[in-house]
Amino acid sequence: MTAPSVATCPTPSLTSDLARSWLLVSARDVERFTPAAEGDADEVILDIEDAVDPSFKDAARRDVVAWLSANSAWVRINCRESPHWDDDVAELRGSPGLRGVVLAKVESAAAATETFVALGRTVPVVALIESALGIEEAVAIARAEGVMRLAFGSGDYRRDTGASADDLAMAYPRSRLVVASRIGGLPGPIDGPTVTPGLSLLREQSAVGVSHGMTGKLCLFPEQASVVNESFSPSxxxxxxxxxxxxxxxxxxxxxxxxxxxxxxxxxxxxxxxxxxxxxxxx
Incomplete structure (x- = not known):
């Protein structure tokens, strides 16, 4: 039987390298920004990539920049190859509340470093690895200038490779990211999200991530944050x-x-x- 976890008190000064729960919030849902920031998640990611249709990206980006003028969060931006990347980095650069960016679909060290440089070399990058090529290049990405942590885009990885969501099928990419992080001198990687709102499956999948050496997890629902924080803390x-x-x-x-x-x-x-x-x- 797993030992019960210790009680967790508020951790307002927790640094991003130790953050356990990373809550994704669509950049179109402006009304959710502040409640998310005041919730249980260690970090909040305002998503202007997959969560926003291309026709709404400009408006969503403006809303994010406006909110960051008085608040603090991470932002998931479009991949380096996207036509939206230039606008993302140009408009976010210098935002006072920008804690860092989660760069989507990273497949090379150059993509991460170019993002870091474009943002003024002051904003850390979490490299979201979502494909077979990204997994293959994970060590180089982990060593890239500006990269603070690796994260696993498990859904897109499965679509790219045809792999199932079975724990055994996901063992190799998870382990690869853990090993790459260690070689690159980074904290343990951030695991992909549990896509259903139920907490039982979330606990099971969090335990699997911990067993592989992951040290955090993406969240899609606010109520997942407290469970993830508990699961990724010492018992x-x-x-x-x-x-x-x-x-x-x-x-x-x-x-x-x-x-x-x-x-x-x-x-x-x-x-x-x-x-x-x-x-x-x-x-």
Missing amino acids: RSDVAWARGFLADFDERGGVVRDGSDLPRLGRARRIEELALAFNLSVD
């Missing part, structure tokens, strides 16, 4: 073990007893780091 038993191990290690003066001590020390310190970052309580 109560993890935190209790880590704190017990660290206390024992300190009490013996940091003496390494055997070859298993250093790996366990690294794991314990990472769990404690996350527990502090997520403001987790075991009381």
Whole structure:
């Protein structure tokens, strides 16, 4: 049986490299922007790519830029090859509330770096990998200038490859993104979304992502954020073990007893780091 998770308190200062839940909001739904930003999601992504018909992109982009003048969020922009990319980066550049961009359909390191440069080299890029070619180029993308994290566009990947949504079929691309992130010195990648609103399947799919080494997940519904935050946080038993191990290690003066001590020390310190970052309580 999985141990219950620790309680999660608000984490207003959580940095994007540790963010667990990434809530996508259509850029056409202006009335949802503020409620989403005030909700449970660690990060909000205003989507001017797939969520907006081409005929409405200009108006949606203007609404996003206007909202970002007094608020803060990420924006999913159109892919580098899209005719809308130039307008996306030109109008978003300099927006005071732009936390970063999620670049759609990344298949090369150049696409990510060109986006970073076009935005003034000050805005981080999450590279959304959504195809077989993107998975193949994942290591180069992870090493590209400006890329802060990788994310998995699982739906488009399945359409591109014909793969099913089965956990086994998705194991290779997930693992590939985890390995690429590690090689590129990035935090763990952000998993694709659970497309149905039910929370039971979301819990199951989040657990699969965690088991592969993913450290966050895209969300399509606001109510998914709290479940994702819980799933991608250390459990109560993890935190209790880590704190017990660290206390024992300190009490013996940091003496390494055997070859298993250093790996366990690294794991314990990472769990404690996350527990502090997520403001987790075991009381």
